[in-house]
Amino acid sequence: MRFHVPITQLPLVSLISKLFVLLYRLESKLEVYLIMRHSVSRFILACALAALSSGTNLSHVQAQHQSTATLDQFERLTASSGWILLDEKLFWTSDAGGTWRNIGPSLPPEALVQDVKFLDDSLGWVLWTTVSSDGTAEFQLSRTIDNGTAWTTQPLSLFEPGEIAADAEKADMGWFDEHTGWLSVKQNTGSNFSIGVLFTTADGGATWSRSDLPVADQVYFRDPQMGWAVGGPAGDELFETQDGGLSWKRIEPAHSGDQVVLYPPFSSAEQSVLVTTSLGETNSLSVYTLEDTSNHWLPQVKSR
Numbered sequence: 001m002r003f004h005v006p007i008t009q010l011p012l013v014s015l016i017s018k019l020f021v022l023l024y025r026l027e028s029k030l031e032v033y034l035i036m037r038h039s040v041s042r043f044i045l046a047c048a049l050a051a052l053s054s055g056t057n058l059s060h061v062q063a064q065h066q067s068t069a070t071l072d073q074f075e076r077l078t079a080s081s082g083w084i085l086l087d088e089k090l091f092w093t094s095d096a097g098g099t100w101r102n103i104g105p106s107l108p109p110e111a112l113v114q115d116v117k118f119l120d121d122s123l124g125w126v127l128w129t130t131v132s133s134d135g136t137a138e139f140q141l142s143r144t145i146d147n148g149t150a151w152t153t154q155p156l157s158l159f160e161p162g163e164i165a166a167d168a169e170k171a172d173m174g175w176f177d178e179h180t181g182w183l184s185v186k187q188n189t190g191s192n193f194s195i196g197v198l199f200t201t202a203d204g205g206a207t208w209s210r211s212d213l214p215v216a217d218q219v220y221f222r223d224p225q226m227g228w229a230v231g232g233p234a235g236d237e238l239f240e241t242q243d244g245g246l247s248w249k250r251i252e253p254a255h256s257g258d259q260v261v262l263y264p265p266f267s268s269a270e271q272s273v274l275v276t277t278s279l280g281e282t283n284s285l286s287v288y289t290l291e292d293t294s295n296h297w298l299p300q301v302k303s304r
Contacts (some may be wrong), residue, residue: 071084071085071086072085072086072088072113073085073115073116075116075118077118077120077121078121079096080093080094080095080096081093081094081121082097083103083116083118083124084100085113085116088107088111088112088113089102089104090102090103090104090105090113090116090126090148091103091104092147092148094121103144103147103148103149104126104148105126105142105144105148105151105153106151107128108130110130110131111128111129111130111140112128112129112130113126113127113128114127114128114129114139114168114170114171114172114173115127115171115172115173115183117173117174117175117181119175119177119178121147122144122145122146122147123143123144123145123178124143124144124147124148125141125142125143125144125173125175125181126141126142126143126151127139127140127141127142127171127173127183128140128142129168129171134161134162135167136159136162136163136166136167136168137166137167137168137171137185138155139155139156139158139171139185140153140154140155140156141153141154141156141205143204143205154205156205156208158185158197158199158208158210164187165185165187165195165196165197166185167187167188168185168186168187168188169186169187169188169189170185170186171183171184171185171186172184172218172219174220174221176221176223176224178204179201179202179203179204180201180202180224181200181201181204181205182198182199182200182201182219182221182224182227182245183198183199183208184196184197184198184199184213184216184219184229185197185199185216186216186217187216191233192233193233194215194216194217194231194232194233194237195213195216196212196213196215196216196219197210197211197212197213197216198210198211198212198213198219198245200224200244200245202224211245211246213229213245213248214229214237214239214248214250215229215230215231215232215237215239216229216231217229217230217231217232217235218230218231218263218264219264220264220265220266222265222267222272224244225241225242225243225244226240226241226242227240227241227244227245228240228241228251228264228265229241229248230262230263230264230265234259234260234261235260235261235262236259236260236261236262237250237262238250238251238252238253238262238274239251251297253274253276253286253288253297253299259278259279259280260276260277260278260279261276261277261278262274262275262276263275263276263277265290270292271289271290272289272290273287273288273289273290274287274288274289274290274297275287275288276288286299287299287300288300
């Protein structure tokens with residue numbers, strides 16, 4: 001079945017509520033994954049999902065984007081602990097947001113935090129960049145094993161000096177354990193292009209293997225082998241890898257509408273979910289789950 005909602009005829013909160021309820025009907029402990037930086041509307045969606053899970057008043061949440069501070073990312077790890085990245089500073093809560101403390105590494109004023117990942121309350125990474133003399137990005141990876149009490153930082157030699165691919169628009173990363181992880185770098189190009197590079201490591205970031213991405217807007221890995229790349233000029237391209245990014249094939253879930261946007265798949269408890277929106281005669285939001293035996297995306301619940 002397919003989840004089908006006329007999105008232009010529903011208030012934002014109502015639409016978010018339907019999606020949130022659907023995800024839990026699928027019996028997945030899905031955390032907020034639709035946190036796509038540099039987009040106010042998507043940030044509101046992420047905040048509203050988090051608010052729904054915690055009972056926060058949505059009228060207060062929706063006003064947050066008017067603040068002069070920039071909330072880039074956040075993640076709730078447990079019922080009481082989580083972090084937010086606010087104006088390049090990393091804050092942690094251990095009491096469900098009652099209090100916050102700055103736990104981030106010491107960064108130079110010109111540094112730009114690209115991504116943050118924590119596997120638990122102790123082990124985490126911060127990927128950040130500075131701009132070199134030739135205008136390309138210089139990557140640094142900071143790591144903590146004690147919830148930010150101490151950080152170790154290592155420079156990442158990902159590109160050759162002056163290499164055009166190092167002119168980065170953004171970078172993302174993911175970790176499966178203390179040794180195995182990945183990072184993606186999207187090249188700074190025009191809106192008609194989505195070019196990027198994938199790097200994987202099996203030794204905690206000491207060495208990295210490089211491969212090309214078919215599109216580089218959003219990348220997500222379920223495990224070290226299976227992952228997806230989403231984006232393209234129209235935001236409607238989905239590619240899948242089953243060999244850690246060495247090769248990719250295009251996946252096209254069945255959908256209707258003239259303007260289709262695919263959001264990165266996300267997984268929990270070995271279940272993977274894909275969300276798409278489409279504009280056409282009937283505007284809709286669709287949710288699919290991955291059937292592992294056939295490796296096909298299957299439409300789920302249908303609602304109008």
